Each structure stands twice: as C-alpha cells, then as structure tokens.
Amino acid sequence: MTGVERIEAVFTQVRRENRAAFMPYHPMGYPTREATLEIIAALAEAGADLFEIGIPHSDPLADGPTIQTATYTALTQGTTVADCLKMVSELRAQGVDQPFCAMTYYNPLFAYGVADFVRDAVAAGVDGLIVPDLPPEEGGELEAACRDAGLATIYLLAPTSTEARIKQVAAHSTGFIYLVSVTGITGARSELPPDLAGFVQRVRRHTDLPLAVGFGIATGQQAAAVAAIADGVIVGSALVKAAGSEDGVEAVRRLGAELAAGVRR
Amino acid sequence: MSPTTQTPPTGKIDYSAYPDEDGHFGPYGGKFVPETLMPALDELEEAYLKAVNDDEFMAELAYLQRTYVGRPTPISYARRLSEHLGGAQIYIKREDLAHTGAHKINNALGQALLMKRKMGKSRIVAETGAGQHGVATATAAALLGIECVVYMGTVDMARQEPNVFRMRLLGTEVRGVESGSKTLKDAINEAIRDWVTNVRTTHYLLGSALGPHPYPVMVRDFQSVIGREALVQMLDEGDGPGRLPDAIVACVGGGSNAIGIFHPFLEHENVRLIGVEAGGRGIESGEHAARFADPELGRLGVLQGTMSYVMQDSDGQIALTHSISAGLDYASVGPEHAWLRDLGRTEYFYCTDDQAMEGFELLCELEGIIPALESAHAVGHLLELAPTMGKDEIILVNLSGRGDKDLGTVMQELSLQ
Ligand SMILES: Cc1ncc(COP(=O)(O)O)c(C=O)c1O
Numbered sequence: 113m114t115g116v117e118r119i120e121a122v123f124t125q126v127r128r129e130n131r132a133a134f135m136p137y138h139p140m141g142y143p144t145r146e147a148t149l150e151i152i153a154a155l156a157e158a159g160a161d162l163f164e165i166g167i168p169h170s171d172p173l174a175d176g177p178t179i180q181t182a183t184y185t186a187l188t189q190g191t192t193v194a195d196c197l198k199m200v201s202e203l204r205a206q207g208v209d210q211p212f213c214a215m216t217y218y219n220p221l222f223a224y225g226v227a228d229f230v231r232d233a234v235a236a237g238v239d240g241l242i243v244p245d246l247p248p249e250e251g252g253e254l255e256a257a258c259r260d261a262g263l264a265t266i267y268l269l270a271p272t273s274t275e276a277r278i279k280q281v282a283a284h285s286t287g288f289i290y291l292v293s294v295t296g297i298t299g300a301r302s303e304l305p306p307d308l309a310g311f312v313q314r315v316r317r318h319t320d321l322p323l324a325v326g327f328g329i330a331t332g333q334q335a336a337a338v339a340a341i342a343d344g345v346i347v348g349s350a351l352v353k354a355a356g357s358e359d360g361v362e363a364v365r366r367l368g369a370e371l372a373a374g375v376r377r
Numbered sequence: 378m379s380p381t382t383q384t385p386p387t388g389k390i391d392y393s394a395y396p397d398e399d400g401h402f403g404p405y406g407g408k409f410v411p412e413t414l415m416p417a418l419d420e421l422e423e424a425y426l427k428a429v430n431d432d433e434f435m436a437e438l439a440y441l442q443r444t445y446v447g448r449p450t451p452i453s454y455a456r457r458l459s460e461h462l463g464g465a466q467i468y469i470k471r472e473d474l475a476h477t478g479a480h481k482i483n484n485a486l487g488q489a490l491l492m493k494r495k496m497g498k499s500r501i502v503a504e505t506g507a508g509q510h511g512v513a514t515a516t517a518a519a520l521l522g523i524e525c526v527v528y529m530g531t532v533d534m535a536r537q538e539p540n541v542f543r544m545r546l547l548g549t550e551v552r553g554v555e556s557g558s559k560t561l562k563d564a565i566n567e568a569i570r571d572w573v574t575n576v577r578t579t580h581y582l583l584g585s586a587l588g589p590h591p592y593p594v595m596v597r598d599f600q601s602v603i604g605r606e607a608l609v610q611m612l613d614e615g616d617g618p619g620r621l622p623d624a625i626v627a628c629v630g631g632g633s634n635a636i637g638i639f640h641p642f643l644e645h646e647n648v649r650l651i652g653v654e655a656g657g658r659g660i661e662s663g664e665h666a667a668r669f670a671d672p673e674l675g676r677l678g679v680l681q682g683t684m685s686y687v688m689q690d691s692d693g694q695i696a697l698t699h700s701i702s703a704g705l706d707y708a709s710v711g712p713e714h715a716w717l718r719d720l721g722r723t724e725y726f727y728c729t730d731d732q733a734m735e736g737f738e739l740l741c742e743l744e745g746i747i748p749a750l751e752s753a754h755a756v757g758h759l760l761e762l763a764p765t766m767g768k769d770e771i772i773l774v775n776l777s778g779r780g781d782k783d784l785g786t787v788m789q790e791l792s793l794q
Contacts, residue, residue: 270413
C-alpha cells in the first residue's frame with residue numbers, strides 16, 4: 113500500500129467506527145532520542161490512529177513557545193533530518209504501524225533535496241508530508257515527487273482562507289486536509305474558537321477529503337467536541353508539554369488515553 | 378525550481394518583466410508562508426496596486442516625502458575622500474539626512490500610508506535589527522496615528538540602545554525577542570507570529586526588500602525614490618557632475634537601500650551596480666553575513682517567506698550570522714538581488730568589520746559625516762574600488778544612514794584597538 117492509501121484506510125476505518133481519528137504530534141528528538149521512541153510507542157498503545165512527527169527546524173515561524181522550545185532542544189542535541197527518518201524506521205521495526213506524517217518547514221527538506229527526501233522518507237516508513245510554510249502555489253516540485261512515490265501531500269487551511277483558496281488546497285491535497293482551528297500559531301488554548309464548526313462546514317462544501325482539525329486542542333473534552341464535527345483531531349503542544357514534564361512518557365500516556373477516549377465519545 | 382533548471386535570459390533584458398505574477402524572480406522569491414497569511418498577502422498586493430495607480434495617494438506620499446522626510450536628500454561631492462583615495466571622484470547620496478536618519482523612512486512611511494488609506498487595518502507590527510526601521514516605523518505610526526508594536530532581538534536592543542529609547546518616546550511598544558540568536562532573524566519570526574495571530578487587524582510592516590511577495594517589490598518601489606532622485610542629481614551640471622556615475626555602491630543587508638538606488642539605473646547598462654555585504658570576521662571564520670561570498674554556508678533556500686541565498690548548515694538549519702552592524706546581520710538577502718546577480722547586472726563584494734571601521738573613521742575625518750555602521754561597509758569598499766579607477770571616473774555611494782545609533786559600538790571598538 114502507498115502512504116496515501118494507508119492514510120485513507122485509517123479514515124475509512126474511523127468513519128466505520130463512527131468516530132474521529134486521534135492524531136498526536138511529537139517533535140522527533142525531544143526530550144531525547146530514546147524518549148521519543150518510548151513516547152510514540154506509548155501513544156500508539158494509548159490509541160493513536162495516525163502520527164505527525166515533527167522534524168525540527170531552527171526557525172519555526174508557525175509555532176508557539178512550547179513547540180519552539182521542544183524543537184530547539186531537539187536541535188541542540190544534534191537531531192538531523194536523517195536522524196528523524198532513522199527513528200521512523202526504528203519505530204516501524206518495533207511494530208508501530210500507524211501512518212506517519214512528517215511535519216517540517218520547507219528549508220530542511222529543500223536542503224536535503226526534495227526528491228532524495230521523498231525517496232528516503234518512503235523507505236523509512238513515512239506516509240505523508242505536512243509543510244506549513246509551503247502553500248500549493250510553491251508546492252509543485254514536492255507534489256510531483258510525492259505523487260510518484262505515493263506519499264500524501266497534506267496542505268493546510270485556515271479560518272482566513274477564501275473560498276477560492278479552499279478549492280485550490282482541496283485540489284492539491286491527498287490523504288486529508290489540515291484545518292488550522294485558529295487564526296494563530298500552535299499552542300494549547302483553554303477554549304476552542306466559537307466559529308470552528310462553521311469553518312469545517314465551509315471547507316466540507318468543497319471536498320470529500322477527510323478534514324483533521326489542529327492547533328489549540330488540549331483536553332479529552334475538547335477532543336470530543338472537535339470529533340463531533342471533523343474526521344480527525346490533531347493534538348500537539350499539550351502532549352509536548354506533557355512529554356517535557358517529569359516522568360514524561362507516563363504523562364503522555366495518560367493524556368494520550370484521555371484524548372483517545374475523547375474522540376470515541 | 379532550482380537555479381540550474383532556469384538559465385537566465387541573454388541579450389537585452391527587460392527588467393520590468395520580473396517578478397512573475399506570483400512574485401518569482403527566476404528561481405527566487407515567491408510566497409513561502411503559512412496558509413493563514415496567504416489571503417493577507419493577496420489583499421496587500423491588491424491594495425498596493427490600487428495605491429500606486431491612484432494619483433491622490435501618490436501625491437500625498439510625495440507631499441509627505443517633501444515636507445516631512447526632507448526629500449530630496451542631496452548628493453554631496455566627497456572631495457577630500459576622493460583625493461585621499463587617489464582614484465575615482467566620489468559622490469555621496471545622503472540618506473543619512475532623511476528624517477530619522479536613514480533610508481528606512483521611505484518604506485515605512487509608504488507602507489503606513491498604504492495601510493491607513495487603502496487597507497481596513499488599525500495596527501502595525503514590525504521587526505528591527507539596527508533599530509532604524511523600528512524608529513522609522515514608530516515615526517510613521519506616530520505621524521498617522523496608528524498603534525505600533527516593534528519586535529527586536531535582545532542582543533540588538535543592547536547594541537542599539539538609543540534607538541530602543543527613541544521608539545518608546547514615539548509611543549511604540551518595543552518587545553524584546555529572546556529566541557534563537559536574539560537578532561534580526563528572530564525578531565522577524567516573532568513579528569510574523571504576531572501577524573499570523575492578529576492578521577485581521579494588523580499589517581506587517583516589513584523593513585527590507587525581503588519576505589513573501591509582494592514585499593520585495595513594494596519595498597523596492599518605495600525605496601526607488603533614492604535612485605530616481607540620484608539620477609536627476611547626477612545629471613545636474615551645477616550641483617552634480619553632469620553625468621551618470623560609472624559605479625554605484627551600496628551596502629546590502631536585506632537589500633532595500635541597495636535595490637532602491639540600483640533600480641532606476643538598471644537600464645543604464647554602463648553603470649556598474651555594486652552591493653557590499655557584511656564580511657564580519659572574515660569569510661574563513663564563518664562569522665559573517667556575506668551570503669553570496671561563502672558557497673559553503675550561503676546556498677539557495679527558504680527563509681521567512683522567500684527563496685533566495687540563505688546562510689545555513691548542511692541540514693537546512695539557518696546559520697548564525699555575525700556583523701558589527703546589526704542592520705546587515707541577517708542570514709538571507711532579497712530575492713531580486715540574487716536574480717540580478719544571476720543576470721550579471723549587479724555585483725557583490727563584502728567588507729569585514731575592520732574594513733567597515735576603517736571606512737567609518739575616514740568618512741568622519743575627511744568629510745565630516747558620521748555614517749551608520751551599515752553604510753560604513755559601502756564606504757569601506759570604496760577603499761578598494763576607488764584607487765583602481767581613473768580620476769575622470771565617478772562613483773556614487775549610497776550613505777544609507779547616519780551613525781548616532783552606533784556611537785556606543787564604535788567607542789567600544791576603538792577602545793579595544
Ligand atoms: C542605515 C542602514 N543601512 C542599511 C541597512 C540594511 O538594510 P537594507 O539592506 O535593507 O538597506 C540598515 C538596516 O537596518 C540600516 O539601518
């Protein structure tokens with residue numbers, strides 16, 4: 113199966129179960145290399161359906177303080193792009209079989225070489241790519257490489273996106289579309305934006321692709337609320353905060369179980 | 378697209394054909410930003426195009442440039458510096474005499490007026506390195522009654538302290554940035570994060586010919602007033618030499634003062650256009666900001682919205698840069714410079730911290746002008762260039778700003794010597 117097909121299979125399955133997918137984000141190399149492998153394994157056991165794995169970049173301009181600090185820590189420990197892909201293959205060898213979507217900024221990928229990156233990512237076990245500073249206007253080279261390799265290109269939409277942009281992003285995305293819940297950067301928030309359901313509906317009118325909502329979701333209750341209106345619930349900063357706490361693996365396992373229960377409510 | 382897949386055109390080049398409609402100068406430029414900002418970039422472009430085609434807007438901008446900024450800034454003949462160097466005759470375009478002490482006001486006022494007259498927004502955010510763009514933005518915001526927040530790396534706040542105080546006097550909130558290298562690049566990240574969060578009410582007033590389309594074009598156009606004036610002034614037989622220069626020299630941080638003076642001269646193919654980057658402690662040291670001069674660190678890449686030359690490690694992480702001047706201490710360079718360089722129309726050299734200090738002192742002693750440390754890089758290059766040229770040849774140097782803000786740094790440097 114290609115990466116696109118593996119991602120599609122997850123959403124087909126969760127639709128059948130009449131729930132949304134739980135999609136945790138974790139920055140590779142944080143807080144350490146070993147802990148990364150344990151955390152992702154713990155989340156897999158806790159009920160994750162699909163992973164977003166962060167490849168750290170020095171200038172994460174769409175990220176808030178939590179993820180900035182985490183990816184900076186990963187970088188200072190010498191985490192490279194090649195390392196991140198190696199961790200993916202180790203996780204595959206350990207038996208983690210959920211789809212992996214690599215999330216990174218364009219420059220690390222571009223510096224690696226777009227075609228080389230896509231080839232090595234597929235070989236390591238990556239299924240899709242999310243590049244928040246790469247709109248479809250600039251994504252031609254990456255899309256072409258991904259298309260040949262069966263890797264999903266997951267573009268983002270935001271509350272500010274116009275109808276024309278929604279159509280454009282829907283036409284270029286494969287696997288699912290990432291809906292940024294808020295006008296803002298990543299970070300746990302105490303409340304969901306009031307107009308979220310309207311935003312999801314606005315996108316829904318233009319596409320049958322699965323819609324996953326991320327940015328700001330932190331609790332099981334919020335996950336349940338988002339699961340009621342979308343196909344996937346993406347949780348980043350709240351889990352990253354847990355990973356950085358004392359006994360991070362257990363804290364992540366606990367929060368992961370709460371979020372996984374949330375999408376099944 | 379990589380530069381190898383796009384060979385620059387040959388023969389007579391139509392410079393007005395660039396950028397394309399998505400903001401690409403050949404392989405450079407474009408819009409590499411989060412989706413949240415894409416509609417804002419479209420709106421900005423639309424507002425900008427409306428403004429430049431609106432006589433009333435352009436008249437108001439010209440009026441403010443005359444009566445508030447003090448334009449046109451003069452050109453001065455640098456007789457003693459020319460004699461000292463023993464070669465070309467040197468003329469200086471005096472952006473140091475513009476209100477707030479640097480060329481940055483040309484762009485800041487242009488964008489602030491654009492926001493006020495053509496966009497339904499009420500708040501400005503900006504980044505600043507040397508503090509000159511921050512001061513210019515704070516000034517334009519005060520003049521037009523706009524709320525303003527400026528992000529500045531804490532390292533830069535320390536080395537450009539007078540400008541921090543100036544911005545606060547002007548009613549602007551200065552927010553220190555502690556992330557990364559705590560300099561210009563990090564201030565831009567933080568300004569972009571603010572913009573992403575508040576995009577419905579806020580305009581990002583970017584300070585150089587950088588960032589996603591339409592910024593490189595818009596900033597260039599607002600700064601081109603420098604070159605348009607200089608063209609007329611050089612041809613003046615009374616106060617000027619009565620002919621075009623053989624070379625124009627300007628320092629290049631993001632590249633706005635350079636592109637501003639270069640652009641009106643692009644068609645005049647006999648005028649050499651020379652940009653000077655910050656050589657810091659020398660190229661071999663790796664501690665510099667000479668993106669074009671170091672093939673190991675300076676490679677094609679994307680930083681903060683645009684594809685250009687970017688100082689980076691082999692893994693695509695952005696390298697830390699160094700320059701004695703905060704305004705040149707940046708890892709990337711405006712995309713149009715990269716393209717004009719590929720076309721062979723512009724040339725780039727670098728000037729180390731020490732050479733810039735030498736230029737700084739000479740200009741003070743021989744011409745009675747205290748330059749900004751950024752501009753001192755352009756002067757430093759004259760020390761190499763002018764003696765290789767004949768006495769009947771002419772160099773025009775863009776003195777992008779004055780040095781009041783740098784006195785602390787210079788005092789420290791001189792006491793170490
Ligand atoms: C006086 C002066 N010159 C030059 C620069 C460099 O910017 P640019 O290359 O955009 O002209 C700065 C930036 O802060 C500056 O303050």
